Amino acid sequence: MNDSLTKNKAVPIAATPSLALDSETRNSLWKVVFDRIESYLQTVDELPVSPVLNVAGIRNFAESFNFAQPMAPEETFRLVASELIRGQVHTPHPQYFGLFNPAPATMGIAADALVATLNPQLAAWSHSPLAAEMERHLVLSIAEKFGLTRDRADGVFASGGAEANQTALLAALAHRWPNVTSGGLRSLKEEPIFYVSAEGHHSFLKAAQAAGLGASSLREIEVTEDLRVDLNSLRAAIQRDRAAGYAPFLLVATAGTTGAGIIDPLPDLAHLAQEEGLWFHVDAAWGGAAALVPELRSVLDGIELADSITFDAHKWLSVPMGAGMFLTRDHDILSRLFAIQTAYMPKEGEQMHVTDPFAHSLQWSRRFIGFKLFLSLAVAGWDGYAAAIRHQARMGDLLRNRLLEENWKIVNRTPLPVVCFTDGEAEWDLSVCQKVANAVVESGRAWISTIQLGKRKQPALRACITNYRTEPQHLDALIAILNQVRHLERKTAHS
Numbered sequence: 243m244n245d246s247l248t249k250n251k252a253v254p255i256a257a258t259p260s261l262a263l264d265s266e267t268r269n270s271l272w273k274v275v276f277d278r279i280e281s282y283l284q285t286v287d288e289l290p291v292s293p294v295l296n297v298a299g300i301r302n303f304a305e306s307f308n309f310a311q312p313m314a315p316e317e318t319f320r321l322v323a324s325e326l327i328r329g330q331v332h333t334p335h336p337q338y339f340g341l342f343n344p345a346p347a348t349m350g351i352a353a354d355a356l357v358a359t360l361n362p363q364l365a366a367w368s369h370s371p372l373a374a375e376m377e378r379h380l381v382l383s384i385a386e387k388f389g390l391t392r393d394r395a396d397g398v399f400a401s402g403g404a405e406a407n408q409t410a411l412l413a414a415l416a417h418r419w420p421n422v423t424s425g426g427l428r429s430l431k432e433e434p435i436f437y438v439s440a441e442g443h444h445s446f447l448k449a450a451q452a453a454g455l456g457a458s459s460l461r462e463i464e465v466t467e468d469l470r471v472d473l474n475s476l477r478a479a480i481q482r483d484r485a486a487g488y489a490p491f492l493l494v495a496t497a498g499t500t501g502a503g504i505i506d507p508l509p510d511l512a513h514l515a516q517e518e519g520l521w522f523h524v525d526a527a528w529g530g531a532a533a534l535v536p537e538l539r540s541v542l543d544g545i546e547l548a549d550s551i552t553f554d555a556h557k558w559l560s561v562p563m564g565a566g567m568f569l570t571r572d573h574d575i576l577s578r579l580f581a582i583q584t585a586y587m588p589k590e591g592e593q594m595h596v597t598d599p600f601a602h603s604l605q606w607s608r609r610f611i612g613f614k615l616f617l618s619l620a621v622a623g624w625d626g627y628a629a630a631i632r633h634q635a636r637m638g639d640l641l642r643n644r645l646l647e648e649n650w651k652i653v654n655r656t657p658l659p660v661v662c663f664t665d666g667e668a669e670w671d672l673s674v675c676q677k678v679a680n681a682v683v684e685s686g687r688a689w690i691s692t693i694q695l696g697k698r699k700q701p702a703l704r705a706c707i708t709n710y711r712t713e714p715q716h717l718d719a720l721i722a723i724l725n726q727v728r729h730l731e732r733k734t735a736h737s
Contacts (some may be wrong), residue, residue, distance in 0.1 A: 287337075289332055289335065290686025293330060339690050340708065341706070344559075346561060351562060351614075357610045363607060364599045364608050365607050366590075367594075367596045374596070381395070388569065395569065396574075400568055404449070405568075407525060411455075413549075417575060418492075420578070426454075435488045436450075436492035436494065437520075438460060439470075439471035441496065442496045443499075463476045467696070470505070471511070477514065491521060493520040495508055495525070497524050497532075497541075498658055502704075508548075511544070516547075524550075528658075530551065531559055532658065533545070534627050536628070541657050550568065551570070565615055580601055580603055582601055634708075635707075637659060638706075641707065644718070645661065645721065650665065661705045662693055663702060679703055690704060
């Protein structure tokens with residue numbers, strides 16, 4: 243953090259400005275905003291991927307704004323933009339190999355700017371009817387890519403995968419016990435239980451807690467050596483729970499685990515869920531984008547049997563945060579969950595065959611989430627997206643091959659571009675893996691993370707291709723810093 247900037251005080255102006263700046267000031271400000279954004283997009287490759295984590299400096303800069311005196315718009319924007327750029331991990335950098343945070347599509351950036359300007363309110367259909375219908379069309383179009391039929395499919399945009407997963411849990415509860423929406427959990431004579439792979443996302447734990455089920459309602463099912471949910475363990479858990487008087491109601495599969503990009507055996511899980519009378523949900527927040535690529539689509543076979551699906555456009559579809567989606571084959575479940583009558587909401591849509599978004603979602607007031615996907619998809623088309631996803635999958639394959647050539651060991655197997663690896667000679671524990679990851683991150687030349695996989699909690703380094711601009715030279719840069727850090731680690735270990 244720049245010391246001179248952390249000491250900066252408000253840049254005063256003569257009089258308190260209106261919240262709506264005048265035309266001349268706006269024109270000048272927009273030029274500053276555009277120049278800053280365009281400069282960033284052109285130079286992000288040259289920046290350190292991650293910032294120096296100076297807590298005191300960062301906090302001092304934030305707290306230097308006391309908001310007691312107005313500041314000049316252009317100077318304020320320049321000041322804060324410079325510090326924001328200096329003080330964050332650059333997920334748009336082609337050498338960011340981290341979590342599922344992409345470089346945003348250009349049309350997504352443009353869409354968010356227009357949405358911020360128009361500020362559409364997607365609670366009542368009549369207040370922004372085109373926005374509501376654009377999202378409806380997107381939901382049905384994406385659902386079709388997963389094999390759901392357009393005439394029966396339904397869904398809603400969400401803040402992210404966590405909200406979509408919580409919606410799935412609520413849908414499964416209401417499907418199994420229709421009276422739960424009015425009587426709550428206290429009306430149930432049985433204790434609900436649901437099942438998620440031990441490699442599944444922890445948002446389901448949050449969902450269970452937020453829904454009042456409690457953490458004990460979630461059964462984490464162990465995985466096989468290939469990190470897919472163990473079907474025998476799952477069947478045994480369901481049988482034990484039924485024998486003990488519990489009420490299984492939901493089975494969650496994962497299509498692209500966060501840790502290792504693993505896809506659970508979807509057809510087998512779908513059939514088991516049907517046999518046991520369980521709602522079948524597939525968390526395809528990231529890996530679901532494989533449905534857009536013909537040669538990858540088969541890895542998702544069975545997803546068309548899901549009762550509901552989580553999918554995040556802000557992951558592999560490369561739109562700005564956040565744009566989650568909840569999709570379902572049950573056309574009525576969202577209305578059963580969220581339909582509500584109020585005296586204060588607009589009534590213009592009541593005589594039309596439309597659905598008010600506030601009565602179809604956990605959210606009430608919200609922004610036009612889907613526009614960034616709508617514009618990006620309109621410009622790129624399905625084929626453009628397929629090409630971008632295909633490229634990233636190829637870069638994942640290339641990274642695996644390059645690591646093997648350099649005597650690293652790959653510890654996960656997936657067609658998706660998540661690569662988990664460790665040293666090919668030494669047996670590294672988690673502390674060594676973390677030390678290596680920290681050194682890579684602190685170099686500013688790349689960003690990777692660590693992970694622990696499977697029953698044995700095998701430690702590994704994790705690199706994921708999240709950027710459609712990542713090319714072979716960026717992989718070479720990662721390999722170079724990894725080899726350098728490993729060499730130093732070996733010298734330290736032998737000294």
